[in-house]
Amino acid sequence: MKTIYSFGISLITLALFSCNAQQSGNNTQKQDSTATVATDTTHAAPMVGGDQDEHGCKSSAGYSWSVIRQECVRPFELETKFKDLNNSTLAGYALFSKDNKQVEIFAAEFKPTIVLSSTGTEIYGSTDQKYKMEKDAQKHWVISKTEDGKTAPILQQE
Template identity: 30%
Template sequence: MNAYFIKRDKMKYIALIFVSFMLFSCQGSARKEASNDSSSSLPPIGGAKDKYGCLIAAGYTWSKIKDECIRPWEGTITMNITDTSTNFETAAFVLMDLTKQKAELFIQEEDDSVLLDSVTPHLYANEHYKLIEENHCWSLIHQEETLYEEKK
């Protein structure tokens, strides 16, 4: 009778090993699937993008004139704010199209860039803003107040 119990115990032991192996192998694949799912919920490398797909953290924003993401401070006219007492932003940027028919403003007062149309060779305007060149320097005017000026 002892041989019967020993044989039965060996069978239980083998069955227990088999069941354990099956359980751990299933959990291993579940862990792999869980790790794959968690990586897809992470933000993309490089940070958030705006509604146009421009990488915000790298300083990119959408240009209506170029129809692509640009860094406004690269290849544009830089103008300094005239009243620094009320504002932390210190610069605005202007991009002109190749035909000089439109100017695009990148200013902190607006969420998106602003397009101005050429009125004369030294004046661009829309219903809110005027961009005027005098003495080879640009000024941005809003409601008769000069907001930004190019360094002289």
């Protein structure tokens, strides 16, 4: 009986030490894989805001260069917002000059932005006469494009 009792205690002790050694091996493996991940992330993609265009604007933070203001702006923070009539997932934005003689349009259609100049009361046009912005019957701004002799609205104020 004493032999069985001693043998049982030896087995339990052996089992405990085996589990402890296995857990410590797993911790080492976890630490090694964590170190590898940490090393890999230092060579990952640049941080948000880590890019700049030729004017110093950080496009990943939503900034674009404004010709009218001569500074970086976030178009989506501007008051005048347009819906793109050709693609419902896109939007456009307008920035008026202080004297309202010019308006800069930020939209997928215009890369870089386009500046329209006042040609009359609440009418703006591009120098090549391809684009025109004016108010519709509901007093919403509409930007139209003339191509091949046909004029069609491309952006409409929301």
